Amino acid sequence: MSDDWDVVVIGGGGAGLAAAVSAAERGASVLLFESETELGGSTQLSAGMFTAAGTSVQAELGISDSAEKFFQHYMDLNQWQLNPGLIGAFCANAGPTLEWLIGLGVEVPARVSGNAHMPGLCQAGVEDVWRGHVPKDQGYGVVQVLAKAARSRGVEVVLNTRVERLITKDGRVAGVVADGIEVPAGAVVVASGGFARDEDLLARYYPAALRAGADLFVVAADGSRGDHIRFGEQVGAGVAGQGWGLLLPTAYFQRLHHWQSGFPPKSRVYVNGQGRRFMDEDASYAVSSGIIDAQGGTVWAVFDERARRTLPPGYAHWNADVVSAEAQAGRTLRANSIEELAGKAGVPADALVATIRRWNEQLPHGHDADFLRHRTLANKGSADNPDPIGEAPFYAARLLPAELVCTHAGLEIDGRAAVRDGRGEVIPGLFAAGEAGAGVLGQRYVGGGNAVANALTMGRTAGQNAAERVL
Numbered sequence: 001m002s003d004d005w006d007v008v009v010i011g012g013g014g015a016g017l018a019a020a021v022s023a024a025e026r027g028a029s030v031l032l033f034e035s036e037t038e039l040g041g042s043t044q045l046s047a048g049m050f051t052a053a054g055t056s057v058q059a060e061l062g063i064s065d066s067a068e069k070f071f072q073h074y075m076d077l078n079q080w081q082l083n084p085g086l087i088g089a090f091c092a093n094a095g096p097t098l099e100w101l102i103g104l105g106v107e108v109p110a111r112v113s114g115n116a117h118m119p120g121l122c123q124a125g126v127e128d129v130w131r132g133h134v135p136k137d138q139g140y141g142v143v144q145v146l147a148k149a150a151r152s153r154g155v156e157v158v159l160n161t162r163v164e165r166l167i168t169k170d171g172r173v174a175g176v177v178a179d180g181i182e183v184p185a186g187a188v189v190v191a192s193g194g195f196a197r198d199e200d201l202l203a204r205y206y207p208a209a210l211r212a213g214a215d216l217f218v219v220a221a222d223g224s225r226g227d228h229i230r231f232g233e234q235v236g237a238g239v240a241g242q243g244w245g246l247l248l249p250t251a252y253f254q255r256l257h258h259w260q261s262g263f264p265p266k267s268r269v270y271v272n273g274q275g276r277r278f279m280d281e282d283a284s285y286a287v288s289s290g291i292i293d294a295q296g297g298t299v300w301a302v303f304d305e306r307a308r309r310t311l312p313p314g315y316a317h318w319n320a321d322v323v324s325a326e327a328q329a330g331r332t333l334r335a336n337s338i339e340e341l342a343g344k345a346g347v348p349a350d351a352l353v354a355t356i357r358r359w360n361e362q363l364p365h366g367h368d369a370d371f372l373r374h375r376t377l378a379n380k381g382s383a384d385n386p387d388p389i390g391e392a393p394f395y396a397a398r399l400l401p402a403e404l405v406c407t408h409a410g411l412e413i414d415g416r417a418a419v420r421d422g423r424g425e426v427i428p429g430l431f432a433a434g435e436a437g438a439g440v441l442g443q444r445y446v447g448g449g450n451a452v453a454n455a456l457t458m459g460r461t462a463g464q465n466a467a468e469r470v471l
Helices: 014-025 041-045 056-060 067-077 084-104 138-152 199-205 207-215 227-235 288-293 305-309 320-328 338-345 349-365 373-379 450-470
Strands: 005-010 030-033 120-122 132-134 156-158 163-169 172-178 181-190 245-251 269-271 299-304 333-335 394-407 410-412 418-420 426-432
Touching (some): 005 450, 014 041, 067 084, 163 227, 207 394, 269 349, 288 394, 299 305, 305 320, 320 394
Parallel strands (some): 181 426
């Protein structure tokens, strides 16, 4: 190992790998520290979907899009509470970053995809232009391509080593300390992930996650311990994104990412404490958690015996036997009539009966005048209409935002991924990206692929600018 490095990268997930490869491409010597025993971080656990505009994949499918349209949608969805300069830079660089990944070997076929697990282009959120680029082999495949690129470009990787602190010299960040050893560097990129695994930091920076109580479960990587916050405190870095993160709606009994836990039945209706339907049950998680939170109380997923019985096998939680066992234990409500189910759920029986009747009059016939769910189902490639909800017994499972995917509070960065201090001034020699570099992931998650696009785009930006600083 060299005594001096041009760039040291902290973290070997998507952001860190993108930074390391990009810095090495510019001719920098790069050392990457990863706290866990393998590379990949949360990116490796994800679907790998990448949100971008104006791409070759879109063009091949005849879709006209641009970074400017992406920017407008992104800012509007987040009520313009994000820094326009940073978001403008992200939206402008996301498309080129996707092309860079494709050039490295990531495969995104030019075909329509119905979901986050089918390679191609899908509807990622609530956008009118499809921007969700799903790669072959998911997040694992993206990580493998980047890891191979890092090796071929001479990046030195040190696994199972957690960086302890930053080194400062003459008003700039000048390296890190790892395993008690000082490692000098011309620039440092912090890409250590979020803090979803640290309850104290959640209480401080994202307390909404803790409202889920015992139902909360975390799907972020084990290394998501908030090291970036601690590094920032050492150098007086500003913090952006406080109070923001991504919680996905789940049934109370789920404990794994949905592609392991499974999916609720198509024939289901979500009702609030008034026994009324209030949303498209397949609405994007860009907005669904906010819709559920706005109900101000318990929300139920209501379905029938046919829906339970026909749940596909092989999933850990949404399967026929688990639902039956939860009902037997009294945790999922079960009743022989809608009126009885309403009584158990504490909702008005006449309202729930009317809700189910109206749902049955519409969705099984291919239309949904109230919430337009037929459009969402079509965009997901679902050709068959839902079955009616009518076969006793009936079930109601408590639904809430409880799957913690990522946290959005971190070191404040600008469009170059340079970290700013509490005054808004750039801290020389320090860059950040991914969940560690905050300001791109906002109050509203724009849709599937937002976090991966942020990690890889701003990681690439950080690596390029860190190398430029020292070369």
